[in-house]
Amino acid sequence: MAGNNPQTLFEKVWAKHIVRPQTEETPAVLYIDLHLVHEVTSPQAFTLLRERGLKVRRPDRTLATMDHSTPTTPRNADGIIPITDPMAAAQLDVMRKNCNDFGIPLYDLGTDKQGIVHVIGPEQGFTQPGMTIVCGDSHTSTHGAFGALAFGIGTSEVAHVLATQCLLQNKPKTMAVRIDGRLHPGITAKDIILAIIAKIGVGGGTGYVLEYMGEAIRNLSMEGRMTVCNMSIEGGARAGMVAPDDTTFNYIAGRPYAPKDADWDKAVAGWRNLPTDEGAVFDHEIVLNADELTPMITYGTNPGMGMSITSRVPDPDKLSDPNEKIALDKALRYMDLQPNQSLLGKPVDVVFVGSCTNSRISDLREAAGLIRGHKVADSVRMLVVPGSQQVKAQAEAEGLHEIFKAAGAEWREAGCSMCIAMNGDQLAPGQYAVSTSNRNFEGRQGKGGRTFLASPLTAVATAVNGVVTDPRAMMEREMA
């Protein structure tokens, strides 16, 4: 619908959800189609509802699960996932009570649909193009892969959405992020997003909604697009979006909560109008070339401190901005790394494959494909944590768990696990990890722990060799 007023994907979704337009005095009132809830950022919101005698306005547009503080330790003989932390147990009980009292469907721990909140939404077909989706979790940006406007909110806003299904929002700016060309073998969606964040910096997307476009994005699977959108927030952008196309529709079709029959045809016809119109203007635009990308790895203490795995750690003395120099100095001290050092060959203690960034079935297939027939190095502990019970069941149906276990990796229950280290899965002080998760902040994976963010392929190659390894070398040997 390239009419007189060409619009971006974001602008179309935004306009469709305005209950009350932005004025001089007040932000826009934005309607929320789907509200995802988890145990960590919701209890205080339910408390507020009780204090004010409010109901949840639309339990039918709300879905809860448990993922952050849940153990991922294997089930006991009775099929129960044991919870040893009394605070976590209490928090999970509060979640159950809140969902029960307010009539919200809950995918409880131990049931077959439980999982990381950003894995289960798409998996069940709740996440659809053109929707507004929020959750008290910054990685809600994941759902933007479907052409939804999806972003993280705080607990006060969780209460707003529970009570009114609306949010007060000032309209963000738009940034086009175009990735031209084609990825070489061994380079993945994770490497694309780490390269983008290394380019724009950890605050470069602040105030913007990103739209990822270009040949390399079109060629990604839905799960690859989710990996890219997931880390939009690591560049400071609350939301990242990809225009829906046949890849999107094929992924959604047939999922439990996807539209059916005539409703499906009608939905797809509407979704085909969502992509950004010819001539629509973005506030900012950046371009990367996929042909030039290599496996990426972070060396510092935020996701913007990333580089090609074949590069060397930057030298603070070569930075002109004094604040950046201080930040890099501090990061290298924490990581105990030297300027100009290569990370290739650096011993690691733990390899973590999981998190809302890289725990879907395609991630596990990719990891299993590379580790098949190999052993995890004796010096390394490797955890493989599927993103949901459905992913776990699918992986087990395909025998992937046997491949991981034969290699000496731990095969776990679904959850956020070592990405946020709230559930007992954590690094010891001083340990190094290669992790497929999304944050390498100080202490993120356990107090004093040190994180190198990378793709599942780099994680596997590193686990097998016991040191940071370029996955392309291992893949070439496999092909030979």
Place this chain on the structure above:
Amino acid sequence: MEPIKKFTGKTVALPINDIDTDQIIPARYLKVTDKAGLGTALFSDWRYNADGSPKPDFVLNQPEHQGAQVLIGGNNFGCGSSREHAPWALVGAGFQAVISTYFADIFKGNALKNGLLPIVVDAETHRQLISLAEEDPSTQLTVDLQSQTITLPDGRPVMFPIDSFSKYCLLNGVDQLGFLQGLDGQIAEFESENAARVNTVG
């Protein structure tokens, strides 16, 4: 929420760029189900040794900085997760304002809903404020929300931006939920015109 109008408070500088919410309050403190008492967890990993004793070289532990109400952070303060526990911890530790060149979007929104003013200043003013706070720990700043100014010890006023709705809510001690509740009719009208896309209970 208590209205915020004008206050004068001691100032402390933590001039590190990209202070993320995992530093402001590490995730292991997020297993609580209320907001109270998080002030002691503020900057926990920077503030305490493994045995729980305070690290004497960390600025917030130094005697001259006790009672500070204004925190000057580096650029891009509050990046990372959406945890509202971050402003709860800052408010719990006695802070009423944070000053930076810019804030992460989610943190800024969360701060404004908890009576914590995120004050944006230009890079030059930011540098001056850090120098002042570092040279003289007794430096006090006056923050006046009504006129959107901070007043430096030499009397120089510096304007700061704030969206008019947040300003109204903070000055009057009202929260945004009440405003949204007042729109019930408009919300119902929107719902009647826009059929549900998904039904999570069906």
